[in-house]
Amino acid sequence: xxxxxxxxxxxxxxxxxxxxxxxxxxxxxxxxxxxxxxxxxxxxxxxxxxxxxxxxxxxxxxxxxxxxxxxxxxxxxxxxxxxxxxxxxxxxxxxxxxxxxxxxxxxxxxxxxxxxxxxxxxxxxxxxxxxxxxxxxxxxxxxxxxxxxxxxxxxxxxxxxxxxxxxxxxxxxxxxxxxxxxxxxxxxxxxxxxxxxxxxxxxxxxxxxxxxxxxxxxxxxxxxxxxxxxxxxxxxxxxxxxxxxxxxxxxxxxxxxxxxxxxxxxxxxxxxxxxxxx
Numbered sequence: 001x002x003x004x005x006x007x008x009x010x011x012x013x014x015x016x017x018x019x020x021x022x023x024x025x026x027x028x029x030x031x032x033x034x035x036x037x038x039x040x041x042x043x044x045x046x047x048x049x050x051x052x053x054x055x056x057x058x059x060x061x062x063x064x065x066x067x068x069x070x071x072x073x074x075x076x077x078x079x080x081x082x083x084x085x086x087x088x089x090x091x092x093x094x095x096x097x098x099x100x101x102x103x104x105x106x107x108x109x110x111x112x113x114x115x116x117x118x119x120x121x122x123x124x125x126x127x128x129x130x131x132x133x134x135x136x137x138x139x140x141x142x143x144x145x146x147x148x149x150x151x152x153x154x155x156x157x158x159x160x161x162x163x164x165x166x167x168x169x170x171x172x173x174x175x176x177x178x179x180x181x182x183x184x185x186x187x188x189x190x191x192x193x194x195x196x197x198x199x200x201x202x203x204x205x206x207x208x209x210x211x212x213x214x215x216x217x218x219x220x221x222x223x224x225x226x227x228x229x230x231x232x233x234x235x236x237x238x239x240x241x242x243x244x245x246x247x248x249x250x251x252x253x254x255x256x257x258x259x260x261x262x263x264x265x266x267x268x269x270x271x272x273x274x275x276x277x278x
Contacts, residue, residue, distance in 0.1 A: 001027040001218040002062055002094075003211060004055075004085060005074030006035035006047070006102075006111075010244075012251030013106070013204035014074060018211045020254040025233065027215040030066060032058040034085075035077040035111075041203075041246030043107030049077035052084040059088045070096035070218035072211050075111055079119035086123035096217040099124055099131045100210035103140060106203050106249070117141070126163030130223065132210045133159070138169045148174070149182055149191065156184035166223060168213075172205060183227060192227055194235045201241030201250035208254055209234045 001022050008014035015031050022029040034055055038046040062068060071094045076082045089097060101120055103112045112120070117140055125131065125141075135146050141162075142155035152174065156167040166185035171178060179196040182189060212233045216226035233254075240256035253259075 001215050002030045002032065002068045002071045003074070003214075004032040004034060004059070004071060004076070005207070006037055006077065007033050008204075009036075009038055010040050010203075010246075010251070012041075012244075013207045017204040017207045017251070017254060018072065018074065021208045021211040021233075022215050024254050024257045025212050025215040025219075025229075027218055030062050030068070032062065034081050035075055039105070041244060041248030041250060043248065044105045044109045044111070047077070047109070047111060049081060052080040055081050056084045056088060059085070059092075063088070063092045068092070068094050070094060070098065070214045072098045072100065072214035073124075074100045074207050074210070075102040076116070076120065076124075077112065079113075079115045082116060082119040082123050086127060089127055096129045096214060097127060098210050098214040098217070099128045100206050101131060101133050101137045101141065102206070103137050121162050125159065128164045128166075129217070130166045130168060130213065131159065131164045132168045132170055132206065132213070134170045134172060134206055135174055138167075146174070149177055149180065152182045153184060153189050156182060156189070160184060168227060170206065170209065172202070181227070181231065183224075185223070190224065192231050194231050197235065197238045199238060199241055201243065201252060202238055203249055203251035205234060205238065205252055208237060208252060 003018035006014045008016050019029050035049045138155045142158040144155045146152050152169040156169050159167045169182045171180040179194050181192040209230050212230035213226045216229050237252040237254050241252040244250045
């Protein structure tokens with residue numbers, strides 16, 4: 001299982017959250033870093049993208065040596081990196097590619113410019129197995145205003161017209177039905193509901209959801225089951241989130257599974273005697 005994302009120095013989102021999530025869900029993590037951020041519980045202070053050639057070198061290093069069962073991408077930072085990632089994934093053809101189209105930080109800082117959004121729509125959407133935009137990201141990708149599930153479904157259909165095989169509009173910020181995610185794919189539409197946990201400690205939720213889905217796909221589960229398991233995993237991780245001692249908001253806790261008896265909501269696959277799909 002490969003995650004392609006930015007580094008979060010507060011370890012609440014990005015590569016750090018992805019690593020925790022992959023291992024907690026029974027996968028074997030490999031990483032490609034696209035950007036380095038300086039951030040804490042108050043927000044992102046600085047973000048710098050790596051050169052595209054560095055990103056490509058990391059991708060080639062992984063694909064040349066390891067069997068990659070699924071790829072998840074988060075922060076891709078700019079159009080250059082998006083084009084590099086798309087070119088490599090088109091050539092390498094992983095069975096599953098889940099894209100979390102990160103455009104802004106939790107605190108509202110822009111992490112992808114308008115040229116990057118255009119490149120994502122043009123280069124990334126046609127090669128995704130699943131894209132998991134939140135409401136704001138789905139609005140950017142579709143050009144539509146989203147207030148309720150009907151709006152989310154219309155936006156998802158527009159996004160699919162750009163080539164994405166499946167679209168999961170996540171509903172954490174949905175006005176009408178918060179906490180309800182909407183999947184649109186070849187089989188129609190389907191909703192996934194969960195209780196809304198009242199807490200400020202939700203940094204990294206989108207990263208963890210997309211990564212948990214990709215990990216389940218890498219382990220051989222179907223799309224719907226992978227989303228259901230990931231939704232439960234994220235809800236539990238939010239419940240176990242805590243104040244890290246900073247002056248801002250904390251993050252959810254993907255490693256809650258190590259701090260309590262293994263919950264039934266997390267279906268961990270048996271680890272093979274030799275190796276686990278990356």
